[in-house]
Amino acid sequence: MIITTENAPKAIGPYSQAVVAGNLLFVSGCCPFSPEDGSVTSETIGDQSKRALDNLQAVVEAAGADMSKVVKTTCFISDMNNFAEFNKIYASYFNGSFPARSCVEVARLPKDVLIEVEAIVNLK
Numbered sequence: 001m002i003i004t005t006e007n008a009p010k011a012i013g014p015y016s017q018a019v020v021a022g023n024l025l026f027v028s029g030c031c032p033f034s035p036e037d038g039s040v041t042s043e044t045i046g047d048q049s050k051r052a053l054d055n056l057q058a059v060v061e062a063a064g065a066d067m068s069k070v071v072k073t074t075c076f077i078s079d080m081n082n083f084a085e086f087n088k089i090y091a092s093y094f095n096g097s098f099p100a101r102s103c104v105e106v107a108r109l110p111k112d113v114l115i116e117v118e119a120i121v122n123l124k
Contacts, residue, residue: 001019001020002016002017002018002019002020003016003017003018003019003020003025003059003062003063004016004017004018004062005017005058005059005061005062006035007035007058007061007062008030008035008055008056008058008059008062009031009033009034009035009038009055010038011028012033012038012110015028016028017059017062018059018060018062018063020063020123023122023123023124024120024121024122024123025060025063025065025119025120025121025122025123026118026119026120026121027056027059027060027118027119027120027121028118029074029076029116029117029118030052030053030055030056030059030116030117030118030119031052031055031109031110031111031113031115031116032047032048032049032050032051032052032055032113032114032115033051033055033111033113034051035055035058040111040113043114045079045082045085045086045114045115046085046089048113048114048115049085049086049089049090049114049115050089052113052115052116052117053089053090053093053117056093056117056119057093060119060121063121063123064123065121065122065123067093067094067095068094068095068097069121069122069123070094070099070119070120070121071099071100071120071121071122072099072100072101072119072120073099073100073101073102073117073118073119073120074101074102074103074104074117074118074119075090075101075102075103075104075115075116075117076103076104076106076109076115076116076117077103077104077105077106077114077115078105078106078107078108078109078112078113078114078115079105079114080105082114082115083103086115090117099119
């Protein structure tokens with residue numbers, strides 16, 4: 001089953017915002033794009049982290065879950081010097097029960113954003 005929501009940016013390529021397979025929700029990488037028009041509204045890691053995670057949360061909620069059901073994230077960051085600030089914001093989206101996570105520095109992200117986050121969510 002495909003999950004879509006107007007509360008997160010539309011896919012900018014041949015992919016879905018999220019897909020349900022069994023009891024799992026696979027959320028595509030969420031970038032700091034505006035849900036309204038897909039624009040990037042800030043150049044700071046703090047603002048971009050919040051927007052990307054808000055987008056992720058919107059997709060998770062569209063599937064009928066909440067962030068406590070996230071079991072794994074993969075975070076792509078354009079500069080590990082931004083890791084501490086991203087980490088602080090990331091932690092605020094989880095109530096002390098953190099999912100497993102990978103975080104890797106990458107050379108470039110869509111529209112040259114600073115962060116992208118994908119997730120796997122347990123819907124059961």
